[in-house]
Amino acid sequence: MTELDSLWETVQNEFKQSITPPTYENVVAPAKAYSLQNHQLTVVLPTDYHLDWWKKSLNIQLKHILHEKTGEEIEPIYVLTKDLMKKADPAPDQPTYKTQTPLNPEYTFDNFVEGRTNQFAYASAFAASEQPGGLYNPLLIYGDVGLGKTHLMQAIANNMLVHNPDAKIKYVTSENFMNDYINSIKTGTQEQFRQEYRDLDALLVDDVQFFSEKNGTQLEFFNTFNSLHDNNKQIVLTADQNPKEIPNLTDRLVSRFVWGLTVEITAPDLETRIAILNRKAEEENLQGIPNEVFNFIASKINTNVRELEGALMRVRVFADLHKTSINEAVAREALQGIGNDAPATLSIDLIQKKVAAHFNINQSDITGKKRVKNIVIPRQIAMYLSRELTDNSLPRIGKEFGGKDHTTVLHAIDKIEKQMTSDSNLQKEINSLKKDLRP
Numbered sequence: 001m002t003e004l005d006s007l008w009e010t011v012q013n014e015f016k017q018s019i020t021p022p023t024y025e026n027v028v029a030p031a032k033a034y035s036l037q038n039h040q041l042t043v044v045l046p047t048d049y050h051l052d053w054w055k056k057s058l059n060i061q062l063k064h065i066l067h068e069k070t071g072e073e074i075e076p077i078y079v080l081t082k083d084l085m086k087k088a089d090p091a092p093d094q095p096t097y098k099t100q101t102p103l104n105p106e107y108t109f110d111n112f113v114e115g116r117t118n119q120f121a122y123a124s125a126f127a128a129s130e131q132p133g134g135l136y137n138p139l140l141i142y143g144d145v146g147l148g149k150t151h152l153m154q155a156i157a158n159n160m161l162v163h164n165p166d167a168k169i170k171y172v173t174s175e176n177f178m179n180d181y182i183n184s185i186k187t188g189t190q191e192q193f194r195q196e197y198r199d200l201d202a203l204l205v206d207d208v209q210f211f212s213e214k215n216g217t218q219l220e221f222f223n224t225f226n227s228l229h230d231n232n233k234q235i236v237l238t239a240d241q242n243p244k245e246i247p248n249l250t251d252r253l254v255s256r257f258v259w260g261l262t263v264e265i266t267a268p269d270l271e272t273r274i275a276i277l278n279r280k281a282e283e284e285n286l287q288g289i290p291n292e293v294f295n296f297i298a299s300k301i302n303t304n305v306r307e308l309e310g311a312l313m314r315v316r317v318f319a320d321l322h323k324t325s326i327n328e329a330v331a332r333e334a335l336q337g338i339g340n341d342a343p344a345t346l347s348i349d350l351i352q353k354k355v356a357a358h359f360n361i362n363q364s365d366i367t368g369k370k371r372v373k374n375i376v377i378p379r380q381i382a383m384y385l386s387r388e389l390t391d392n393s394l395p396r397i398g399k400e401f402g403g404k405d406h407t408t409v410l411h412a413i414d415k416i417e418k419q420m421t422s423d424s425n426l427q428k429e430i431n432s433l434k435k436d437l438r439p
């Protein structure tokens with residue numbers, strides 16, 4: 001039994017205990033797990049009726065069980081058997097390189113919340129999808145885990161398919177690519193492999209940092225890349241860091257990766273996190289959640305959007321189990337020990353001390369009134385961090401900065417946010433302070 005089979009058996013057993021026998025027999029038992037890749041579990045279902053049922057009534061619980069069993073936030077994707085057959089279509093005994101991960105239809109530009117830290121990536125991805133093979137080729141999106149790289153990458157594919165439903169698009173992880181390549185060597189079917197990877201309108205490869213040290217695969221990918229690029233076919237790549245910093249990637253591959261446009265996504269700021277939570281609640285049909293709940297979750301989970309979604313889901317399941325509506329107290333209880341406990345432990349005082357030490361000035365300068373540049377900027381940064389890393393209100397922050405008005409705080413936050421979009425050194429400095437404050 002494969003790991004996936006055994007996980008799916010556990011999942012089905014969990015459902016068995018919580019739903020009625022007829023629902024189990026008719027809806028859960030016929031569902032099969034097809035693949036688990038890239039935090040996405042593909043579940044294959046026989047009919048539209050099953051699809052509807054899983055999406056509307058079992059989705060949340062499935063996510064919850066998967067999280068409990070694996071410790072990870074896994075997104076289920078539901079596909080119909082007939083659609084999967086169309087996609088895979090394997091001829092007997094013949095390896096096929098079409099066994100790509102299906103696209104998640106929910107990963108669209110419409111479902112993506114734009115904010116300061118992902119705006120550029122969003123705009124570039126959208127432009128690439130409107131004019132594939134054009135200026136932004138390849139488009140490489142890089143950033144930490146769970147910040148929306150795969151979402152944007154698949155949104156490109158989904159949008160290309162809206163314009164041209166026959167477009168030949170392949171979405172794979174770099175690991176898939178390597179496995180296909182190795183398989184083709186083993187079975188002497190390299191020609192078929194090459195044809196299938198090169199006869200595409202767009203190739204999307206997730207997590208190219210995985211190519212590190214895999215020299216044979218790098219060479220094969222280099223050739224695939226050149227062939228597609230020479231024919232003006234769109235290439236989209238993601239990585240967890242700037243390709244120039246990925247160890248053991250050949251220079252020529254790195255130079256190809258950065259040929260078109262390289263864009264970074266960084267962790268969303270507080271406002272974007274709140275907007276994302278609102279959007280997710282809407283998508284899940286959760287109505288009437290008070291704003292304090294969104295504020296609380298967003299200040300607790302401040303790095304990874306996947307975890308942000310997971311936290312909202314956890315609060316929802318917790319409220320369901322306790323048969324209560326979602327409020328701040330419920331959210332606090334449900335998320336105990338999850339994310340950072342910044343609101344409780346990280347004080348404005350500590351932020352001021354750290355920022356002062358970092359810039360070699362006194363804490364009294366930070367809270368004081370001096371208007372010289374080498375003090376004003378650290379002061380504004382400290383205000384910005386107090387808003388980002390704690391759940392203190394603007395008036396409260398103003399008070400702790402020597403009794404300043406809340407509009408002064410707002411102005412400082414605004415200024416730092418704007419400056420960060422054009423000044424990557426400032427961005428790095430603030431990220432390093434954040435890490436220091438919350439290791």
Ligand SMILES: Nc1ncnc2c1ncn2[C@@H]1O[C@H](COP(=O)(O)OP(=O)(O)OP(=O)(O)O)[C@@H](O)[C@H]1O
Nearest residue numbers: 111112113144145146147148149150151276305306
């Ligand atoms: N700005 C956003 N708006 C809406 N949803 C988002 C946004 N950013 C991320 N998400 C959601 O967060 C989850 C994680 O995103 P995604 O899988 O694209 O991250 P990633 O950067 O590819 O992570 P990894 O490196 O782990 O693969 C997805 O469900 C995605 O839809």
